[in-house]
Amino acid sequence: xxxILALVAAAKEVVDxxxxxxxxxxxxxxxxxxKRNDELRSAYATEISHLVAINQIETGRGANQIGTLKRSGxxxxxxxxxxxxxxxxxxxxxxxxxxxxxxxxxTYSQRGDAxxxxxxxxxxxxxxxxxxxxxxxxxxxxxxxxxQQKSQDILNAMHLVSSTKSLIQQLRDxxxxxxxxxxxxxxxxxxIQIPDMGASFSDIIRSRRKxxxxxxxxxxxxxxxxxxxxxxxxxxxSRFSEQATELLILSTSLDPKDVFKLFSVCxxxxxxxxxxSLDFSEQEKIQLxxxxxxxxxxxxxxxxxxxxxxxxxxSTTERAFSAMKIxxxxxxxxMEDEFLADCMIVLFHYCHKSFSEVRILELYAKLEDGIxxxxxxxxxx
Numbered sequence: 001x002x003x004i005l006a007l008v009a010a011a012k013e014v015v016d017x018x019x020x021x022x023x024x025x026x027x028x029x030x031x032x033x034x035k036r037n038d039e040l041r042s043a044y045a046t047e048i049s050h051l052v053a054i055n056q057i058e059t060g061r062g063a064n065q066i067g068t069l070k071r072s073g074x075x076x077x078x079x080x081x082x083x084x085x086x087x088x089x090x091x092x093x094x095x096x097x098x099x100x101x102x103x104x105x106x107t108y109s110q111r112g113d114a115x116x117x118x119x120x121x122x123x124x125x126x127x128x129x130x131x132x133x134x135x136x137x138x139x140x141x142x143x144x145x146x147x148q149q150k151s152q153d154i155l156n157a158m159h160l161v162s163s164t165k166s167l168i169q170q171l172r173d174x175x176x177x178x179x180x181x182x183x184x185x186x187x188x189x190x191x192i193q194i195p196d197m198g199a200s201f202s203d204i205i206r207s208r209r210k211x212x213x214x215x216x217x218x219x220x221x222x223x224x225x226x227x228x229x230x231x232x233x234x235x236x237x238s239r240f241s242e243q244a245t246e247l248l249i250l251s252t253s254l255d256p257k258d259v260f261k262l263f264s265v266c267x268x269x270x271x272x273x274x275x276x277s278l279d280f281s282e283q284e285k286i287q288l289x290x291x292x293x294x295x296x297x298x299x300x301x302x303x304x305x306x307x308x309x310x311x312x313x314x315s316t317t318e319r320a321f322s323a324m325k326i327x328x329x330x331x332x333x334x335m336e337d338e339f340l341a342d343c344m345i346v347l348f349h350y351c352h353k354s355f356s357e358v359r360i361l362e363l364y365a366k367l368e369d370g371i372x373x374x375x376x377x378x379x380x381x
Contacts, residue, residue, distance in 0.1 A: 011133065013231045016224050020129040023120040030117045031094055081137040084130060091190065095121060122192050128220060131183050136232060139167045155252045155262065161240045165233065172229040176221055247275055265292040
């Protein structure tokens, strides 16, 4: 979960994205009350019926189901991804509910909250970042899910790390035009004003600090789009460096699951060479290759290893601790001699219960015979 939240936090390093998530949370809170939720479902059903009537969407079994707007807290696996997708899917219905509430809300607070949420929802900034984050989180979603799986398939997760980095880099290098076209089309469909990309961009912070004049396109492409992706790549590279990824991939050769399916003599030798070189002498490294070949044929295929699932199960030695040792080491310094003696009596009584009377008499008789043969006197029973 930590890595999922880290990717969201990395995106929020860009101020505009942080503001977007605040607006997203506010919109969902306004719309998702029990009463508003019923209105939202009704508005969404009406919108679907209209789109079906004008042949903009297809019908079929399981298609166009009436869902709900997902809160970000409800999307543990997907790190806000489902929340963003549900808002995009129900955008028209959400707009209708907010417009009605802004006009007909029973209190000034309801009308004010709805008006503020509606202004955020229908701004180009919000729509642009909404689509951008959908693309980014759509790419990272599979990785986030893999990192949360209880099966802990390390090899699959590491391959997903590599593919995720590549896809995000492709998004950065060649997807700006497609994203802008998609956002523009969406804005036209929902009557949202699109700024002139060639015009000079100015906001409160830039104008007060007298920064260099840039175009609107530069602001959205460089200050937001490129910056967010760079933060994502930086976070992934920080948490999954090439060296760490190689270590994890090579270590999967030691995984006993599925009868050591991933066992590889070459990978284990590379693991020793690249990461544990100082722990093996040169002669041991040479011998290791041949020992692993024997291991692959003799041990891995042995019946006793067929049902292993974790490395811990390779250890079958039971660890037993002496009660006497525990008393001497852990308790001795914390008690007076008299209390220690009392504890010993209890201990001996506890141990005594594990022997039968017949066995005790036999042991005592042997002890007595040994003492008599040595000429010493036997202790009183």
